[in-house]
Amino acid sequence: MRAIEATQRQELKGQAEVQLLSRLRAIGVSSAWVLTKELFGWRRFDNRRQVGASVGLTPTPYDSGNSQREQGIGKSGNKRVRWLLVELSWRWLRLQPDSELTHWFERRFASGGKRMRRIGIVALARRLVVALWRYVQHGQIPAGATLKTMPA
DSSP: OHHHHHHHHHHHHTOHHHHHHHTBTTOOHHHHHHHIIIIITTOOOSSHHHHHHHTTOSEEEEEETTEEEEEEEOOOSOHHHHHHHHHHHHHHHHHOTTSHHHHHHHHHTTTSOHHHHHHHHHHHHHHHHHHHHHHHHHOOOOTTOOBOOOOO
16 A cells, blocks of 8 residues: 555656645545546636536526426536536535535525435536636635645
């Protein structure tokens, strides 16, 4: 295990995006690796809509004549990253209680039932991936988010 961890630490030195993401509370090194290798490391995005669409977290409305219905998320993007973002969103709520994203979720969905919170967590995942993209691309820390304290 020590040899594997030493190898990971060596590889981590060359990955600026992984280091940057893993500095945020609620995001570990493994999650940062997946986000970098599967999403941020190989493609550049121009706007938030492209980021959401690449992981399949965009809405798919049905609109035909007088019939208008929301069909949920598209699910046309990367399945592993979408799953990871939903899990990170639950962790984000617990470990980043002062962030603007957490406050938005609580205002919008926390008073609802279990079903509303599950719907809301997907919306939070979409907002979180956009916030993480802005953090990696432009260095904007998500509003109210805290960074891990690094040992000296």
